[in-house]
Amino acid sequence: MQPAHPLDAVTHPDPYPYYAALASARPLYRDAALDLWVASHPDTITAVLRHPAARVRPAAEPVPRGLCPGPAGELFGRFVRMNDGALHARLKDLLAAFIREQGLQPSPPAWPRAAPLDAACVDRYLAAAPVHAQAALLGLPSAVHADCAADISAFLSALPAAAGADRVAAGHAAAERLQGRLESHLAGPRASPALRRLGSDAEQAGIAPALLAANLAGLLFQSCEAGAGLLGNALILAGRRGVPAALTPEGAQALIDDVVRHDPPLHNTRRFLAGPIDIGGQRIEAGQTVLLVLAAAAVIQPDAGWTFGAQRHACPGGDAARRHAAGALAHLLRAGVDAAALAARFRFRPLPNARVPQFDFSEDNTP
Structure with a gap:
């Protein structure tokens, strides 16, 4: 049976x-049941992404209400x-240059513990490993990699509108720790030459240290779900x-690249329209939301890297994410995980955008 709609x-x-x-x-097309416009062809998606009225957040809710204040x-x-x-476009250019320069330096992560080798442990590893790798790329000391992963997890848990007061409170505490940790690292003695150059360039561009530090934390944040999906789907492919x-480093990288192309x-x-736009002969009014189905575009253009976005908000760390996933996969396989057994029994987490496998679940709790 085929999916009922793109979110399914x-x-x-x-x-x-x-x-x-x-x-x-x-x-x-317009999906009335989802209350969304849906763009699925590369040309249509590109046209939406390029339009100045297409924003990454609704104009009336730049920050999820549950997180404020x-x-x-x-x-x-x-x-x-x-x-x-x-301002944010300039900061993104600076971050991209930093990632390119910093990525040339060896930065082995303190990978999360991969034991006991059961399904629950693998699920935790999928969520934590991308953050550990990104923390290493930023030059954070290995002693805080696990803390970063825990704080990103708590922050993510606070984002859904249905998050309870306890999860939101935990998210606030985690955000405060992340902001403080990255501000200290940015100004601290362990900052790499690339990071110091980033700080200097940001200062010259009028970007406050607090904003820069927040976006270093943002690199940890955006690595989490997509990184877990890339690593998890690669683990399933390895098992199959x-x-x-x-597994050699070259073999791990080739397997990751296959996942990017065929199971991203x-x-x-999504894009939220601050004004009306005309795309593909159709007019979409201000206030509407457009779902951009990047995976459909990837079927048409498998080598275009759609899973890492495009245009103004393309992910600057796509190459690093691929390398990190390859390293995390090789580490997990060397630890002795039974990839074939995991590939024989899994489901996908009920997420609207990311395809993240879950290996530890009860049959009566399957969506």
């Missing part, structure tokens, strides 16, 4: 024939990924292919 496709066992048909037959809302509101405008435990971790993103 994220957790479907094989949504890619559906995506191909969607991109071919319905490049842009408090440190979590302040942190979210500073993220480049969640903002439009010249019978990949040996002694990020399937959807």
